[in-house]
Amino acid sequence: MSTFEPIPKTMKAAVIPSTGASLVIRDDEPVPQPEDLLPGECLVKMDCTGVCHTDLHAAKGDWPIPAKTPLIGGHEGVGIVVAIGAHTQDSPVKLGDRVGIKWLADSCLDCESCRKGLEQVCLKGKYSGFTVDGTFSEYVHSYVRHVTPIPDGIGSAEAASILCAGVTVYRAIKYSHCSIGDWIVLPGAGGGLGHLAVQYASAMGLRVLAIDTGADKRDLVMKLGAEKWIDFKETKDLVKDIQDATDGLGPHAAVITAATGKAYEQAIDYLRPGGYLMAVGLPAKASLSADIFFTVTKSISILGSYVGNRQDAREALDIAARGKVKCYFSTKSLSALKETYEGLEKGNIVGRIVLDFKRQ
Ligand SMILES: [Zn+2]
Numbered sequence: 262m263s264t265f266e267p268i269p270k271t272m273k274a275a276v277i278p279s280t281g282a283s284l285v286i287r288d289d290e291p292v293p294q295p296e297d298l299l300p301g302e303c304l305v306k307m308d309c310t311g312v313c314h315t316d317l318h319a320a321k322g323d324w325p326i327p328a329k330t331p332l333i334g335g336h337e338g339v340g341i342v343v344a345i346g347a348h349t350q351d352s353p354v355k356l357g358d359r360v361g362i363k364w365l366a367d368s369c370l371d372c373e374s375c376r377k378g379l380e381q382v383c384l385k386g387k388y389s390g391f392t393v394d395g396t397f398s399e400y401v402h403s404y405v406r407h408v409t410p411i412p413d414g415i416g417s418a419e420a421a422s423i424l425c426a427g428v429t430v431y432r433a434i435k436y437s438h439c440s441i442g443d444w445i446v447l448p449g450a451g452g453g454l455g456h457l458a459v460q461y462a463s464a465m466g467l468r469v470l471a472i473d474t475g476a477d478k479r480d481l482v483m484k485l486g487a488e489k490w491i492d493f494k495e496t497k498d499l500v501k502d503i504q505d506a507t508d509g510l511g512p513h514a515a516v517i518t519a520a521t522g523k524a525y526e527q528a529i530d531y532l533r534p535g536g537y538l539m540a541v542g543l544p545a546k547a548s549l550s551a552d553i554f555f556t557v558t559k560s561i562s563i564l565g566s567y568v569g570n571r572q573d574a575r576e577a578l579d580i581a582a583r584g585k586v587k588c589y590f591s592t593k594s595l596s597a598l599k600e601t602y603e604g605l606e607k608g609n610i611v612g613r614i615v616l617d618f619k620r621q
């Protein structure tokens with residue numbers, strides 16, 4: 262075992278004592294101690310952590326799979342490696358490295374899914390802030406092979422937002438079978454995931470049709486690289502307007518982050534023949550009811566895309582570190598987590614919220 266600096270016995274953490282119970286901010290949560298780390302495990306001292314809609318689902322317990330309790334949530338954190346378990350061989354990170362902790366905390370790296378680069382569906386996968394404690398605490402127990410090295414040229418708060426929202430939309434666009442010059446439609450383009458998707462799609466040479474509502478969001482997405490815009494509250498026929506805006510044929514792909522089934526059904530109608538529907542949102546209860554006749558005769562592909570693997574995370578961060586993608590966020594202290602959850606529930610949070618552990 263080796264450590265970077267003295268490790269305290271207790272820390273500040275946001276804890277959910279039981280499913281559906283309200284969040285408690287504690288000062289006396291035990292810190293995982295370096296001598297208890299197994300080979301391959303590490304301890305990360307957090308700089309900051311993003312807050313994601315998934316954290317709200319974990320706290321409320323409204324998904325088909327419940328989170329562990331008591332739970333420390335959070336899955337998009339950035340910090341410094343301060344301890345590595347004794348007898349760890351060939352660690353890809355060393356003490357003092359700045360790393361990210363993402364949704365997939367660990368996987369076996371040996372099952373068929375892992376070998377094929379789909380480690381996020383590994384049956385032995387561990388999920389930050391869900392099946393293992395996450396990033397809403399000053400120190401986080403993690404795994405040297407799954408923390409993500411953060412490149413120079415990107416701030417920790419920006420990197421935090423890329424680790425979940427950025428990786429998720431980046432991977433969905435990467436696997437959407439679009440080539441340079443193809444049309445991609447992004448419903449919810451002005452939101453937390455959407456505004457990153459607009460920039461990744463533009464950086465990849467795609468033509469972006471952004472859909473959302475309100476002048477503020479329109480101005481934002483057009484500034485970020487969208488070519489066309491449709492306000493879904495102003496249009497009388499969304500499907501027709503989308504097709505008219507994209508050569509009359511419809512877009513080549515749609516990346517849908519929405520929490521309702523309707524947005525997915527509409528995509529079958531407006532997609533170009535041969536188009537790809539990338540399902541990314543994780544609503545608690547919603548079904549995708551696709552018209553089979555048109556799915557077949559238009560040769561539509563419906564694909565689910567779930568966060569990203571270690572390589573997707575590195576690529577998404579690298580593109581952002583080179584200035585191609587900017588994240589809009591505001592910072593708060595850990596004690597503001599409760600009000601952040603309330604804001605997420607009401608839908609009135611603009612951009613991402615990042616909790617900074619240096620703030621009181
Ligand atoms: Zn997330």
Ligand SMILES: [Zn+2]
Nearest residue numbers: 369372375383
């Ligand atoms: Zn595996």
